[in-house]
Amino acid sequence: MKKILPALLTILLAFSILIGCSTGGTEKAANTLEQAKKKGVLVVASSNDTPFAYIDKDTKKFTGIDAEIITEIAKRLGIKRVEMKEVKFENLLVELNNKNVDIVADAMYVKPERERIAQFTDIWYKEGDALIVRKDSPIKGIEDLKGKVVGGQKGTTFLEYAQKLQKEGKVKDVKIYNSQAELLLSVNTNKIDACITDSATSVYSIRKDPSLTLKLVSPYTPYFSGNIAAAVRKDDKELLNAVNDELAKLKKEGFILKVLKKYGLNEQNFVAGKK
Template sequence: MKIYHKKVIALGLSILAALFIFAGCGSNNTEKSTDSSSAQNTADGNTLDKIRKSGVLVVGSSNDAPFAYIDAKTNEFSGVDSDIIKEIARRLGVKKVEMKQIPFENLLISLDNGSVDMVTDAMYIKPERLQKALFTNIWYTEAEAVVVKKESDIKSKSDLKDKVIGGQKGMTFLELADKWKNDGIVKDVKVFNSQSELMMAVNTGKIDACVTDGIVAAYTLKQNSSLDLRILSPYEPEASGKIGAAVRFADKDLLDAVNTELEKMRNDGTLKKILEKYGLPESYMVLSTDAAVTKNIK
């Protein structure tokens, strides 16, 4: 009987120990989950209030000149998208806008997990992206350009046959390049992680051409005269798109506030002045409020 009781007691102690272990594991898991989601999707509707109280709006960008980048000389957040969001923030009573550098393909992921408040990096408003985030009204439009070496025998799109071209990971223009490959317009497509790598690959002859952002291409060639490159012309763009900033689905208060100030800037001419400052052609400007609504984007 004593042996039996000892076995029962031992068994009971084992069960209690196991319960404590499981309880401890459960507590740790809950804590980890809380930590990982502490910044995620502020669904209480007070996002703008929190930003105003902190005095800082954090935006995500791939450090992409001339859209949203840190100027190497001044160490200031600069660019087309930068100027737009900084003016909006000023009007909303937010003292500072900080840029967090994130690879372009990870921008919406970082937005969703709460690493940034917004994404402002010349991002096309596309149906698949509208499934991942809310987008502001349209800031401006743009299209792709094909960049080749100055002495290249490529004079038109038809000359790209049997050529190897490049595109940047995560960008709409890489999708266009892949389409050209599937359609037999180009021989192959190489993928690069950044605009600088992409342009340098053309410059050094690793690839014959690249398809990239038209505004970025023009800005890069203007800023860096050492690049032996030119933009293919004549060329009819195929992937023109509408640009806006992205916010989380839960942050409708922030979206509405940003859109309200954006439309004021559109109406009072501030938006046009910013776009002109960076040399955007009038065909890229969206100056009509009716044309700025993002719903029904196709």
């Protein structure tokens, strides 16, 4: 018994040391907000579409409505730099959940199917769709699209609407494009008769590019009037709350409305509250 007791104590001591090594030395992993503050950079996913979140060809800077908002929020959170990672629109939430980016900010509509896989901030602003045609086009509304070929950008709500019109027999065919630039260019070069896309992008692009002989059909009643917000991973509560706190301040200070007006939007696009 005397021999067994020391041996037993030795085993228990060794076991307690192993337990201590396996738990005592483990630190809780830093959350996304803490990591961004430590690195001094917040990585934002965007499809590089104007006028929301894109790299300006001249200045090479991260520019646009969403870009200016997230950059100001990051600054107020003590994060020195915002870095954009270009991702195809349909893959934005995939890249987010694969932890290749910290947040998505690219005029993304808040939709139930997206909320199932990501967590959205409070609403940044709202906007709707537009019907874009060439300046010499006879198309004056959705009713004139019968027998016509319409385009839409992959992964967007606007493409879903165009495909809905096709199923209803109101459109002959729907062509899918990877970017907003390709979509507008195809209308401009007669490859398609019209496109359905977001109004803000259309207004900004047509103003900026004189080679685009396009117009927004008017009057036109938008099928969608979507709420725009940023997306974070489901477990990034700290980042979500921090962004929402700063967003509320920016709204009260008039910063958000000022940015919207800078890019051709107005009070109708502004959302004062959370939803």
